[in-house]
Amino acid sequence: MTTSGSNDYATFRRALRRCAPSLVRPLPWIEHPDPWAVLVSEVMLQQTQVSRVVGPWSRFVEAFATPTACANAPLSSVLRLWAGLGYHRRAKALHDAARMIRDEFAGVVPRETSQLRRLPGVGEYTANAVASFAFKERVAVVDTNVARVLARALANRPLSAPEARAMSQRLLGRGESASFNQAMLDLGAQFCRSVPLCASCPVARVCRWRLEGGADPAPRSAGVSRPQSRFEGSDRQVRGRILAQLRGSSLSTAALLARLDGAEPARCRLVLDGLIRDGLVERRGRGVQLAGS
Numbered sequence: 164m165t166t167s168g169s170n171d172y173a174t175f176r177r178a179l180r181r182c183a184p185s186l187v188r189p190l191p192w193i194e195h196p197d198p199w200a201v202l203v204s205e206v207m208l209q210q211t212q213v214s215r216v217v218g219p220w221s222r223f224v225e226a227f228a229t230p231t232a233c234a235n236a237p238l239s240s241v242l243r244l245w246a247g248l249g250y251h252r253r254a255k256a257l258h259d260a261a262r263m264i265r266d267e268f269a270g271v272v273p274r275e276t277s278q279l280r281r282l283p284g285v286g287e288y289t290a291n292a293v294a295s296f297a298f299k300e301r302v303a304v305v306d307t308n309v310a311r312v313l314a315r316a317l318a319n320r321p322l323s324a325p326e327a328r329a330m331s332q333r334l335l336g337r338g339e340s341a342s343f344n345q346a347m348l349d350l351g352a353q354f355c356r357s358v359p360l361c362a363s364c365p366v367a368r369v370c371r372w373r374l375e376g377g378a379d380p381a382p383r384s385a386g387v388s389r390p391q392s393r394f395e396g397s398d399r400q401v402r403g404r405i406l407a408q409l410r411g412s413s414l415s416t417a418a419l420l421a422r423l424d425g426a427e428p429a430r431c432r433l434v435l436d437g438l439i440r441d442g443l444v445e446r447r448g449r450g451v452q453l454a455g456s
Contacts, residue, residue: 171317171371172317172333172334172336173336174369175316175317175334175366175369176334176336176338176343178365178366178368178369179343179346179347179350179366180338180343180346181365182346182350182365182366183342183343183345183346183349185365186346186349186350186353186365187345187349188213188349188352188353190213190217191217191220191221192204192220193296193345195297197224197297198272198274198293198297198298199224199228199229199230199264199272200220200224201292201293201296201297202257202260202272202285202289202293202297203220203223203224203227203257204216204220205289205292205293205296206253206256206257206260206284206285206289207219207220207223207248207253209250209253209284209289210249210250210253211248211249211250213352215247215248216248218247219244219245219246219247219248222244223244223245226240226244227241227244227261229270230260230261230264230265230270230271230272231261231264231265231270233257233258233261234258234261234262234264234265234266235265236258237455237456238254238255238258238442238443238453238454238455239452239453239454239455239456240455241254241255241257241258242254242255242406242410242443242453242454243410243453246407246410249399249403250399251402251403251406251441251443252284252441252443253284254443255441255442255443255454256283256284256285257283257284259283259284260282260283260284260285263281263282263283264282272293272297274294274297274298274300275294276290276291276294276300276302279293279294288304288305288306291303291304291305292304292344295340295341295344296341296344296345299339299340299341300340301335301340302332302340303328303331303332303334303335303340303344304331304344304347304348305327305328305331306348306351307351308347308348308350308351308352308355309327309331309347309348309351310322310327310351310381310384310385311351311355311356311357311359311381311384312347312350312351312355313327313330313331313334313384314327314372314380314381314384315355315359315370315371315372315373315379315380315381316355316366316369316370316371316372317330317334317371318330318371318380319371319372319375319377319380320380321380321381321383321384321385322380322384322385323384323385324385325385326385327384327385331347334347350364350365350366354366355381357381357382359379361373398430398434398437401423401426401430401431401434402434402437402438404423404426405419405423405431405434405435405438405444406438406443406444406453408422408423409444409451409452409453410453412452413447413450413451413452413453413456414450414451414452415449415450415451416432416435416449416450416451419431419435419451420432435451439451442454
């Protein structure tokens with residue numbers, strides 16, 4: 164069987180709603196009343212484990228309680244608060260998004276997905292997540308976790324990205340959509356993992372893959388991410404080390420390279436040039452510093 168009928172959707176929907184309270188994770192941005200706080204969490208969660216986001220998110224929204232506060236701050240302040248999250252281009256994108264919200268949306272996070280997607284660093288998933296969780300819009304949220312659940316529990320076959328989006332939207336049904344989207348995310352994060360915990364999964368009895376068997380359909384489905392490249396010894400690691408040094412103060416290029424002991428100087432110069440092109444670091448005289456310092 165290669166398609167899911169209406170009964171399959173209704174059965175799975177009921178099973179998930181019954182177990183949803185037991186899936187809730189104590190994350191500070193869940194049910195948060197401020198759309199800006201929700202947007203910050205969604206940008207930070209891109210490519211970053213939840214456990215690493217809680218602390219930086221709390222410090223960030225305390226320092227920048229509104230988009231305008233973030234927009235009015237120098238980028239260097241945003242980069243300093245981004246410590247520990249990696250992928251620092253997201254910090255610049257969030258700062259640019261805050262400036263757009265200040266200048267084009269009167270300091271108020273827009274609620275329409277079409278407007279949200281205009282913001283730097285906001286793609287389809289992030290726009291839908293903010294629209295759903297902050298504004299209770301009836302849009303499905305499909306990330307890696309949700310894509311695994313759909314491919315295994317509903318379809319028992321690999322899904323294309325458009326199929327996954329359509330299936331998730333149909334699965335919402337008529338009930339409250341934000342809590343349902345959150346339950347899907349929680350189920351995927353805690354049970355329907357890359358190595359699934361089927362024996363203890365609360366919806367295992369209605370999962371088509373568990374009932375019908377066959378090869379795991381999740382790894383071949385659109386939306387299921389591939390393993391990240393090795394961090395140790397990578398350019399990403401060198402970028403992080405450079406930014407960590409510059410969070411303290413500006414440095415001459417020679418002093419910066421001296422602090423990156425163990426890293427090849429020629430490679431460090433190339434990585435530094437990349438950070439400058441990305442707008443995260445800037446030159447001042449013979450030195451370098453975080454952009455906007």
